Amino acid sequence: MSTVSLPDDPEADPRVKQVFDDIRATRGSEFINLLWKYLAFDPPLLKQVWDDVKSVMAEPSALDSKTKEMIYVAVSIANSCSYCVHSHTAAARAKGMSDAEHADLLRVVSTASKTNALLNGLQVPVDPQFNRETG
Missing domain, CATH: 1.20.1290.10 (AhpD-like)
Incomplete structure (x- = not known):
């Protein structure tokens, strides 16, 4: 409601x-x-x-419209926004996202969620090589 x-x-x-x-x-x-x-x-x-x-x-920008929609889906999943998951999945499909791409997207999101949770729990320090200023 x-x-x-x-x-x-x-x-x-x-x-x-x-x-x-x-x-x-x-x-x-x-x-x-x-x-x-x-x-x-x-x-x-x-x-x-x-x-x-x-x-x-x-x-228009550096990212194509299908990629933008797929990123929006991923962020919407992470933020638990059911409405946005549905609307942007439909938009990504309308822009050419295949079932295989959708499955890959879901694999990436679920893998990132798992490793994010592990790293948040472990509080592993960031490798210096990953910092743009030092890497």
Whole structure:
């Protein structure tokens, strides 16, 4: 259950409509997912979050869009965000992630989680060679 109410007609607010129109144009789809609809309870927050997501996920950069989505899935798993795991897995699949790539992603995430837990428990010091300044 959400901690805020889903606005009845979010696009009645022109600030929300402007963001939703940008989401549609950026994604090339009429679909507005629930994250954005719920964030419409606060139009300035909606705009801020969309601007951040758009600048990282939709604008060209050194990483291709499928890789960005796969990283988002990995971080979402680590942060236990079921919504983001589902939405970004769907986005990664739409950008070409195969079943084999998804399985590899899950293997990497589960292996990293295990070794992270071990290293957190053991508190192993970082090798000097791993520090950019000394390595």
